[in-house]
Amino acid sequence: MSLRHAILGFLSLRPMSGYDLKKAFDESVGHFWTADQAQIYRALARLVDDGHVEVRTVEQTGRPDRREHRITEAGLRELDGWLTGAAEPRPMREPFLLKIFFAGRLAPDDLKAVLTRHVDTERRRLETLTGLADGLGRLLAGRDIDLPQRLRLATLDNGIRHTRTEIEWADALLEQIDPPSRPDR
Amino acid sequence: MSLRHAILGFLSLRPMSGYDLKKAFDESVGHFWTADQAQIYRALARLVDDGHVEVRTVEQTGRPDRREHRITEAGLRELDGWLTGAAEPRPMREPFLLKIFFAGRLAPDDLKAVLTRHVDTERRRLETLTGLADGLGRLLAGRDIDLPQRLRLATLDNGIRHTRTEIEWADALLEQIDPPSRPDR
DNA sequence: GACATGTATATGTGCCGTCATATATAGTCG
């Protein structure tokens, strides 16, 4: 569902080919959304069928021709409807919490290992995200940041906050199940 | 993928029918995992094929017969492998962040409305979760809580923390884009 | 008496996503 709307979102910024879109997804929303290449092309075909997008072939020399997709008026209306509309109820699925829910049968050391590995993964993710944020921060330093840019930064901030929360939670849980031994009073 | 493992998790606690499993999903992990009824039956069939689960029909009078599923030794090994194994790289997909990413084209009031509605939704979710936690807290008050129970509470705590984080983030963003007017000095 | 709800299992259909693969050319690296 959302994939088509995401594509409309990108096409509202500028006309793009499927190839462009794949790069745009990976480079700009990659930290919270992944899109499969094959699926992008199929979604584009569907958007054209629905009249939300128009295509024209741009011939190129030395490289394959591009199929440039441009959003239509109907497509813009559809996009705005999605943007302002209610959130489609997304099915929550947290595989890691599922593991924790059933991890009572594990040996304590195995459980600790699972949690420690999780913290490591999340720490690495946090570094990636703060790295991205720092990079953008330096790039934009001084200038006044407009609303669209501010919103893009906000999506990054969201990831950073949730990653920090996840690390804090896992650390707290680790301490709970494996209290650091204390000298008796 | 995870659905079969989640089912193995439940069956490691006690033998269950598909109907039991559906209720177990909705009642105990419903706040972070949803499972479709049809999919549960298909997953069970597959688990039986793979030798991870055994079935026997329990005849009942006055109500339909139950097909009781019991985890096998191979199933337990599979479960433990999943529990201790590396997290399968789950594709991140945050539809709301996608909206925010493209929401720069909205009129400021529409954007504020989207964010405000989101905060409301998350606040309601927070109330649900804290309600659940309080209920469990009262139920377990005084007794000593064993590890499996502690882990189940931890999954709830995870949801509460992330929901709080989401609310804080959205509130901060709202203030950023709509600074409360201040009297001039 | 009709209708809804609970118990219980199962199939059909269609969408979406992932992975593999095909095709064609230009440039780069060892």
Next chain:
DNA sequence: CGACTATATATGACGGCACATATACATGTC
């Protein structure tokens, strides 16, 4: 020279998941 990467689009196969629907009986409600 051969292998790999980048540019660019497209299809086939397969699996998971959601939603609708079917069946059957008991009990509770208006």
